[in-house]
Amino acid sequence: MALSTSAYAQSKFVQSHSAMGTIYSIELYANDAASADHAMQDAFDEIDRVDDLLSNYKPSSELSRINREAPLTPVTTDPETFAFLQRSMDWSRASEGAFDITVGPLLRAWGFFFHAGHVPDESRLATERERVGWQHVMLDARVRSVAFADHREMELDPGSIGKGFAVDRVVTLLRADGVMAALISAGGSTVYALGAPPGTDGWPVIVRDPRDGRGKAETLLLKDTSLSTGACTEKYFIQNGHRYCHIFNPKTGRPMEDVLQSSVIDPSATDSDALSTVVFVMEPKAAKRLLADRPQTEFLVLRASGACDSLHWRGAICRK
Structure with missing residues (x-):
């Protein structure tokens, strides 16, 4: 059911x-409730379909099958899942591992997988670090196969890119x-502004400043682009008075320190999702x-120290 072109x-x-x-x-503009319901149902069915492919919580998902079988033998997968893994490897390679889809064992070791955060002992951490490393994921585009080098027990985790892919x-x-006009949000961490509401130049999207105790925000107008945010202010645990963030440096196996929040604007929600982790860690x-030759990509990083790093950022937070 096509919607009217008269927005x-x-x-x-x-x-x-x-x-x-x-x-x-999803917020969208439509002629009537029936047209909107049809579009919404299509969209949510699509999200469920992607979840059935990429969930690492569902044993029946394609990603779970790869995690089980790739340590034993190359696994031939479908074109969509393979393209998803290729994009993940592209950003892992370009960021020299700041983004790493194999970080799942670290999330488990630190208790983030089931929301029971704790500091692991050094022996457990050393063991799990051996299971992490994007360079050990072998993709063969000729046959769309995935294998883990040296029969390593690894775990692909889509948490830092999968929601953007679904968006x-x-x-x-x-x-x-x-x-013609819609705002799609994956829990607020990744949003995509499709077109603009009637009579406006874009969708207003809030970026919060976690350094401000009042949660002071700036509002950006976005059109045909995405915004992804990674924040230590929402997913963390405190042990012995120290805050531990859910975003890891894969090279150290430890949560990032000092960084509070990263935000990335990019025409692709898949890329903005991955890049919000890249700029958080790098x-x-x-x-x-890394991003100098991508003029449509903007990023903002806010640190606990009060420092602010940005590239092409259209907002004013860094200019206060």
């Missing part, structure tokens, strides 16, 4: 859906349904070198 005669509709460990919400799939679907100069 100015449309009304806004809002729905939400639980999937992939978060709440997806991109929804954007493609909504465009095909004729939707040294600022290295991150700027």
Whole structure:
């Protein structure tokens, strides 16, 4: 059911859906409730389909099958999952491992997988670090196969890129349904602004400043682009008075220190999702070198020390 091309005669509709460990919400403009319901149902069905492919909580998912079988033998997978893994490897390679889809064992060791955070002992940490390393994931594009080198027991974890991938799939679907204006949000951590609300220049999206005790925010207008945010202010645990963040430096096997929040704007939600981790973990100069030739990519990193790093950032937080 295609929607009317007359956006100015449309009304806004809002729905939400639980999937992939978060709440997806969609605001879109449509002629009527029936048209909006149809588009929303298509979108949420698509998110569920991606979840069935990429969930590492569902034993039946394609990613879980790869995690089980790839230590034993190369696993031939479907084109979509293989493309997802290729993009993950691209950013792992480019960031020299600041983003690493194999970080799952560290999340388990530190208790983040089931929301029971704790500091692991050094022997456990050393053991799990041996199971981490994107360079040990072997992809063969000729036959779409995935294998783990040296029969390593590894775990691919889509947590830092999968939600963005799902958002991109929804954007493609909504465009095909004729939707001209929509805001798709994966729990607020990744949003995509499709078009703009009637009579406006873009969708208003809030970026919070966690350094401000009042939660002071700035509002950006986004159109046909995505924004992803990684924050230590929402997923963390405190032990012996120390805060431990859920975002890791894969090279050390330990949660990042000092960084409070990273935000990345990019035309691709898949890329902005991955890059919010990349710039969170990388040294600022290295991150700027990596993204210098991507003029449509902007990033902002806010640190507990009060420092602020940014590239092409359109907002004013760093200019206070």
